[in-house]
Amino acid sequence: MTAGPILTSADLNRAMLARQHLLAPTSLGIVAAIEAIGGLQAQEPASPYVALWSRLANFEAAELDRAFVDQSVVKATLMRVTLHAVSATDYGQLLPAVRPMHHALRRRGAAAVDDAIVARLGRSALAHAAEPRSNPALRAHVEAEAGRLGVDLDEVWWWVRLRHDFIHVPTTRPWSFSRRPILTAASAWLDAAVFADEPEAIEHLVRRYLGAFGPATLADAAGWSGLSATALRPGLAAIEGAGEVWHGRDEAGRLLVDLAQAPRPGGDVEAPPRLLPMWDSILLAHRDRTRLMDDATRSFVIGRNGDTLPAFLVDGRVAGLWWAVGDDGGGRCRIELEPFGRLAPGAMPELAREAERLAAFLEPLDPNVYRRYRRSRARRRPGA
Template sequence: MVISARALNRATLARQLLLRREPLGAVEALRRVVALQAQQPASPYIALWNRLRDFDPAQLDEALAKRRIVKATLMRLTLHAVLAEDYQGFRAAMEPTLRSSRLGDTRFRASGLTAEDADALLADLLAHTRQPRTSAELGAWFEERLGRPLETGAQRMLRQYAPLWHAPTGGPWAFTHRLSYVTAARRPALGEPAAADEGLRTLILRYLAGFGPASTADMAQFALVQRPRVRAAVKELGDELEQLEGPGGTVLHDLPGAPRPDEDTPAPPRLMAMWDSVLLAHADRARVIPPAYRKHVTRVNGDVLPTLLVDGRVAGVWRATGDGIEAGAFHPLPPHVWQELAAEARSLLALLTARDPRAYARYDHWWAKGMPVAETRLLPGD
């Protein structure tokens, strides 16, 4: 079967609940979309607001507090919100990448510790974090355990490698920049290749459910794992996957029976969260981001700005100001699209006003440096 670029876009948007808002709770929604990038505390909330009808942020608060949804360093070595039940398999899949990148990082090695030293510390560290511990408390624990202070960078690498969840620390978005950590209730078997391989197969199946169809390069990019591991996992999955031909003859894989709407299916405008997963889940990001706009959205330091999604593809950026949502389009938009974006802005502002009216304000410096927009409008609330 051959699938066009536009149909590929619509398939991913359908699985990401971006063709229409669904009447789901936060937990079931995350089951459908698989993972939400969460290094910025507001982003999972805004991501779910984009996807759910009558989204109630208190549902996400509760799911995080009860650890039905957890936040941890996972795919692409970044913070993701995932279902607690998915964490064990996802973390097992990421073990080789996390071990080499975190324990091989120069900040960790400069401390004089080795990977074997980390292994020796791990059991005691996980016992110590059965109750949530702040970064400062962990720093004191490392100093007592090692008999000397441990450099901040090395501590960070150890925290990211260890199977730890971020513990909620308060409003307005359940997490603040005051970090706290707790031992993962569902921990993978670290250092076991068979567990890592099984976890990767699980991750690929979940990834395709949420972001497919996809190539092996897409799968490797989503997780940041080596392509030979992905190819081996796809081969092992065998008949559990079907093969498609994508744009340019690219070999794509998918789950049999997964949603693939007609390419002419309407895609309503959306005001996407910073680092929204749909912008980052593929090696070929042209599925959602026009190549000419990629550098405007993904900045030199890795910040991925909040975007306007128009007809299923990035068309500009937005930010919250004291007066409303400032929307900047990279190309002129027709009046009916601006009307639809204004309706989205009114709904978003209701969410932000109740929680944090200037969400993402710390990233305003990108606008101060100048944005290559063709048209800017202030979209006020009611």
Template sequence: MVMTARALNRSTLARQLLLERAPIGVGDAVRQVVALQAQQPGSPYVALWNRVAGFDPAELDKAVADFEVVRSTLMRLTLHLVHAGDYRAFREGMEPTLRGSRLHDPRFKAAGFTAEDADGLLPGLLTYAREARTGAQLRAHLAAARGGPVEAVVWRMIRQYAPLWHAPTGPPWSFGTAQSFVTAEAPLPGLGDQEASAAGLAVLLRRYLEGFGPASLADMAQFTTAPRGKVREAVRLLEDGLEQWEGPGGTVLHDVPGAPRPDEDVPAPPRLMAMWDSVLLAYADRGRVIPPEYRGQVIRVNGDTLPTVLVDGYVAGVWRPVGEGVEVSAFRPLSARVWAELAAEAAALDGFLAARDRRVYGRYDHWWVKGLPAAETRVLPGA
């Protein structure tokens, strides 16, 4: 079974609810798309606006407040919003990667802490965080238990490793600059349990294929940052329940049976995607969505991944909110029909943002000030 590059693009768009907005609840939408990048608090809202028909941001507020969907450090060592029902397996699957990168970071050791020190402190910390605590409170608790100061880098590493959920701190996007944390609901992930980690990684990779497949071993390793060997072992656990496809260049692709794989000629409407949207970062071969010649303009040198414009399913430019509406910088000439469709999207997006924070990505304007090689830039009027 062979899949073309364009067919892979359409599979991703279908599973990520980007071929058409779906009449689906927030919790089901998050489960469908597997994980939403959430280091920028407004991005999950913009991501769901692109995917859910009639999306009401108050529904995501409620899902976050009720811990139906939860924000925590997971894949690629970054903050994600995932369904609470997925959290345990995802966290167990990420355990070795999180432990190795956080508790064995040279800065952690340089501050006089070992992984064993963290193991000794975690039970008390998690008990203390059964109700929401600020970062300052948790750091002070660690210092008291340690009997000495806890440097900022140590607290950062421990909080990113510990099974903690971010507790909402208020509008406009549930999570603000102040941070609050609560222990993940019992049963807690099996910290340090290799068997649980292997089983969790298998669950995580199957869910990844449901939301992003078909995909290669390299894609799965990129999505998770798990070592390629552990990814290969997890796929072996799943092999009887997976299909194999041949991708471009003979790449071996894995997928779940019966998953959406639309025809490569299915139309894909324009979209104004969130900053750090997962479809831009979920693959080793990012050409599935980002043409190689545009990658450096979209994914900046420090990892900032700009809010992008999708045209026919592929990145064709970037956008940002401005005072008059939405500014779109196209990397190539676009047709009058596409500009008209983007204008309709921009007016709807501006209306959506206006109720919360019209300048949701304003702090990243410096990338535009430094210059982006656009074929054409237009300010599309707001609502």
């Protein structure tokens, strides 16, 4: 293996933004776009919508609503044990890769509970979830059996849900999902789903990651997926065996890998201002995030509890936060921009136009989106 070229932080930044369609919006359809960008973080119901608005030309929220309803896109717990929106096809390819990690996780109270009991409770929950159920209804169904088995459901319910395959059912507007999820068994929702075997799934996960976020280190891919580098290495080896891997290094000398045919446009390519949702995937896709922000900025945008705030990019880098503010009647929306420092000359007019465009998108849907997180404004800003 040759050493390969050395890529600067700007080179890595532009390569990722190109794959994420943040240099120029794409005309890809919803499903193809979600696959190309590696899925969408979905802890906040609004975030997949804002993420697609920032990347797709002429995106309308109703398009994603329909994709959730027709089951071509699903919301479920996947990478890093967090909620993601992915295509139904990718769900069948990605879940087998991360399932062993889901099964291995235990909370303290569940450590003493026998696996067979958890499996029995899970089968009961899945059978009841052949029809969509609220979390309290699902839990109530399982509680009696847990009592007969002498198990405290408070200690194991999280693990029961994690170890068994549930999908979130779209039930509301806007954003398709509320904070009180309705769950159903994946086998009931996706009756024609095809699930990969684990080696194939690992290879698919590595391909999806590199295609969406490369070039990157194997440690970056591990951080994004929640799997270990050791678990991912066979997937990378399979892609290398097909002659489809590019190798290079970053300025610190770390080995980078990428899909050979993926775009790497160079660090001098113009990057227009972009507004990103909470938990946007690019803010979480690498262990080393200096391609997007320095450590001071990172500590402000990503809280100790993991909350990842709505940020904006200028020249491809995180330059501040944005907040949607509705009027007293709740009907109108404006976007308040909070730069971390002085912006480059000429950046503000283009950024303001992008903010106006986002306000127009949010106004008929939720002009106060992310309102509960505005308390984060009180946190100390970088450089303050």
